[in-house]
Amino acid sequence: MTQFLLQTSWWVPCYGLIGAALTLPWAAGLIHRTGPRPAAYFNLLMSVLAFIHGSAIFRATWNQEPQQLLFHWLNTADLDLSLALDISSVSLGAMELITGLSLLAQLFALGYMEKDWALARFFALMGFFQGAMSGLAISDSLFLSYALLEMLTLSTYLLVGFWYAQPLVVTAARDAFLTKRVGDVLLLMGVVALASLSGSLNFPDLYAWAETTTLTPTAATLLGLSLIAGPTGKCAQVPLHLWLDEAMEGPNPASILRNSVVVACGAYVLIKLQPILALSPVALTTLIVLGTITAIGTSLVAIAQIDIKRTLSHSTSAYLGLVFIALGTQRTGFALLLLLTHAIAKALLFMSVGSVIATTNCQNVTELGGLWSRMPATSSAFVVGGAGLVGLVPLGGFWALQQGIDIFWIEQPWLVPVWLLVNGLTALNLTRVYRLVFLGQPQPKTRRAPEVPWSMAVPMVSLTIVTLLVPAMLQRLTLVPLDWGYFSRVQVLALVLSGLAGCSIGATIYLHKAWSRSVYLPSRVLQDWLAYDFYIDRLYRLTFVLAVNLISRCSAWFDRYVVDGLVNGVGLASIFSGESLKYSLTGQSQTYLLTIFVSVGFLGVLLTWSMW
């Protein structure tokens, strides 16, 4: 029975894809007299199946040796592309997290998107998203992982582009795709190189190769950097982080997944690639540097945001930055812990934010306020989600961050301040947002704010409970130590103090209700600089976009006036022949056929001529 269950673990990603396929009659408009909700129900059903099936397998793998399932896909010449699956408790746990969050997000969407007639397409994309991500979780082959990452790029593009008629979506979807694509192409270079070097793309073979290889340092560095590039885009790390901000134009239920598990997929691939990255110290250092810059930079940027979704999305980049640091220091177990706790807490925060948006028709935190008492589920979700994220009270985030400090305390002490700073800034930001949105006096847009209906409240409350249970879960999975004696008091104190400091600053700073910029010039410059993402988009526009634009225009000009112009100059002589042919175009069809046969005959004569 257990073996059978394990053998069927590849079904789990398929459920999502089947659900997506089932929506086609509605999404393609074949059924248009009745509404699209059955498509949504099919998808939910499939997600439930995936979740149940996944839990059964997860239980079965508990305390079992990891297994590998192998499907040969394409076997030719010296290339053997196989779809390898890694059936271990870690990979299945990740898959379970993905299907669980996807299920809740879809349930949430049923309420959030109830007035949207394109529901079928939305659920198709969610099913596709879920299938691709859960496939990625159990993938044991770099080829498969790469393919699934690309599919995630595509579905991100389609989900961000869901409201395709909205002007900002047009550019947001494009930028999301292109930014990720830059990373993906670099990753593809790494994948192709790795395939050529090692001969196989299955992770176990790659690990074996990495142990014995004698790659030159330069080659190892180039390889490592190209492998990092893809996840850098996926995890929204500097310099490929802008898309996540823009992706907030998409529907909120998709943002729930995007900010929790989709970004984590990139890091998950990096975890899988760890032994290969270890070949290059430069690559590891790059991870740490990118992670540090992103973690601190985007934490600051988040504080300057006034859009409720963007205040949270930048903090996603920041936490993934911490994960990058963990990976750069080769702490994969710890990276997984951070991903897990962040995913759950962030998903909850985004659900809470979704309810606020659905109720108030507003995303601007300066126009919100006074919601706490009228929206109990929503405001508790925000509080619990925030608490689960920062290291202050003993929920998930606390344990994860604490473990980080514990690890770096001796070996890389310079990373500890980064940790504390990010924790403090996140606490500050969340407190600030909570004050603006839930406390204070109601404003015109929050004057009437009844709590959301059950279809949104149920997933939100369930996830609130799950977030509260995360510490118990972690202990059960022995991801955190059981006894308190293990902890150093100084470390815990440092962490709690940083969180406390953040909260108290956030609770006491003066918050403008009407968004006005500071009158003091230096602080206004700083504020704008942060609010507009360090103006990175302008930097891109002045560099890459401009360069591609210029080159393409030059080449188009060159093509038109030099290459083609030259030919046309030469071709002037041929106009006569063109004219004469034109004259003959007035006759009957038979004449043309005759022309053809005469021409062919003429060619034959020509041949004979040259032979003689």
Place this chain on the structure above:
Amino acid sequence: MIKTTLRSSTHPLAAYIEQLKTGGGLVPDRPENVLEVVGILKSYGVVLEAYYKNLLYIAEHQFLELFPFFKYFNGEVSPAKLLRHWWHDRINFEYAEYCMKAMFWHGGGGLDAYLDSPEFRTRAQSVIQAKVQGNWLISGLNQLFPEFLPEQVRQFTYYSALGQFWRVMSEIFLTLSDHYDQGKIESIPQVVAHIQAGLVAAATLPITYAVTVRGQVYDIIPESVGLTFLPDTAVPYVEAVFFRGTPFLGTVSYNAQANQISPDPSRFNYGALYADPLPIGGAGIPPTLLMQDMRHFLPEYLHQVYRQNLRGEDDLRVQICQSFQKSMFCVTTAAILGLAPYPLDTADPEQQQANQSYFEQWMDRFLSSRLEDVQA
């Protein structure tokens, strides 16, 4: 001549003011327009009937239910109906709730003011106490979050108020259609006059709301509050749904930094008189639900017109929306005329002047509306 003493309006839309003053409508009086407007109002009337019945049902029978799974069933749950419901072969009641929420959110009128009064608070408290009695979870929640349930009760009053408003409107539209079928209605001014007469007749109809909890009737809006149809539901409804509306996710960015949405809801112009019909049917456009509901009840003569257009059935919902917009301008005409401070045929120059500036106020709001488009 008295008319010469009144300087004619310099408003960009002055032509429409003249039309209104001479008894015309905002929609050109053409036989095809009459057919379109009456036909669409007929199907709208049918849909509104379903909507108002459901809103009233929810207000009365799903009061403060935590899990109103069957709120769209109007109390008749059968396996067959359940299956049809799951197959989404039903009226999209979500749209009625959407209008209710828009109206609730924008507020305005006596009902909105009443909900903030101490009288409402005491009445709401007593009904809440009765409802949560014995449910320790909810009553605990109620104590922790004291505004949670009162806010829900406020929302239920709007369920009921909109239901009562639509009951009248549905009746007006259906009788309009009957009159048209009998040949009594032949022009746009007649359509307007019919609607105006209906509104005037119902103007002082009291708006009340009571629920029964554990066998006892609780008055939430007693008649003594004095809320009436025209000022407390019709006007706020026109304001909230025809003019302001809420930004559609499918066409407007909610991004705070993009500043596409005004911070002041009174400056919103996303309502039925402003919305672009072209994206109907696409993603993030809630009125699609209404157009979808109306497609099932189109009178044959109107359906025939739609079928003859270039795309036939393919763009039915956009065509319905275009007709609907025309008909809503007729309803607005009726409301404008009905609310005019003085009779249109008044001879007093001061009254004429007052009427003129009254019309100009309306025209200001029509500047960015689709008034020009419905002239085609």
Place this chain on the structure above:
Amino acid sequence: MLSALIWIPILGVALLGFWPSPIADNRTRRLALIVAGVALLWTIILASRFSAANVGPQFLENLPWIEPLGLSYKLSLDGLSLPLVAINSLLTWIAIYSSDESIHRPRLYYALILLINAGVAGAFLAQNLLLFFLFYELELIPLYLLIAIWGGPRRGYAATKFLIYTAVSGILILAAFLGLTGLSGSSSFNYNPLLTQALPLGQQFLLLGALLVGFGIKIPLVPFHTWLPDAHVEASTPVSVLLAGVLLKLGTYGLLRFGLGLFPEAWAIWAPWLASWAVVSVLYGAFTAIAQKDMKQMVAYSSIAHMGYVLLACAAATPLSILGTVFQMISHGLISALLFLLVGVVYKKTGSRDLNVLRGLLNTERGLPLIGSLMVLGVMASAGIPGMVGFISEFLVFRGSFPVFPTQTLLCMVGTGLTSVYFLLLVNNTFFGRLTVPSQGTQRLGDVNLPPVQWVERTPAIALTILIFVLGLQPGWMVRWTETTTTALVVNSTVAQVSTAANGFKADSAMRVPIKAAPATRPLPNGETLRSDLSVIVPRSGSND
């Protein structure tokens, strides 16, 4: 067996062209569809009887024709030509099916399309150089007429340009074939890989050079490409489908069969340059595509970029890369045919292909939602998104070429990134946003009225999309047909090199051909495999497979 593929369409041409009494227009179309359908069916039957394990040519037909000329009617089918013959039959059928039903002079039109079909099938099947050339020339004139008669406003110019270019291409190829036979002293033009063995390298370079330019025009490679965008823009949709989907493949097929197949030695020496040429073609095509404002022109330039991959893989000449070339030809054939079909529908409905004017065509009710969705899938396939055939073909090309030419391969990969740039510009500009089409007179803002899309216009695109998915998910089905042949092609050329290596080397020096031109990192053919550039990266070269 194989002759049927040529003579069924010819029979159709004869029927349509010479039937004495007038034929009703819709009957003409039906007749053409039946003829193309029979040819397609016949292709399927052949494919089912094709033995994948067999290395040699199959279904061989050999009739002496003009013996003194060395011209014989020799046809055969192998794993290289089978997929191309199949796509030829398929796309011809689709081209006829998607032709405008009210096209003027239908008899001539359909006859010409069937004639192209016959010519292309013949060229893919021919085992005699002269015969190949005859068929190669045979498709030229009908295509010229198709553009010149049924084309857009500048059709005269585009058609003449096409004719001149392709005629030059034909002359060069003919010259190379004549030269090869003449110099090697063979009495027959029959295809024979060992023909060049005795030739000194200098002569080989000369002949290969002529072939490269000749086929390079057809593919087309930069800088011989300028006829293509013009031809595409002016040609009607079905002709564009045939041109991009099938006719360009004659060039790459020729390169593979006659360039690599006949001149392995010279090829190996020139390979690094060819790979660099491929890079230029890919990047030039991609960058130029970005600046285009006409949808069709954009797709045309993307063709140039994507055909560059084929040259890269040909240059690398590893078993995998050669397999990649076949895959890339098929995938490009399907994808570009799909894109041209869709652009054709957009143009037909909106009267425009201008990226600056069209907006929001995804609109559910008044726009072209299904066409738009297929367009999104099509451009994603072209950009190499997994699950569709574009990905696996590019992966095979890159993976096959990387060990030999790492730098060039990486640069070509930049091209795939650029593909998504220009195609997203296309999709996001024209399909996203609020629906806007060029104004038709007194059109009001809210009143966009496009004619409805018929199912006849959708089905060909849907069929191609399904095929793109099927081959993308199950590439093994095509690999099975092709693998043996492509591997043999490489092995043959390697064998040829081995047997003549020393010989060629000497001849080389004797003729003072600048062998130093070959990059130093790449040893001259020495009997080992070609993949030695890995030494740049891995110290222990050659042990990687």
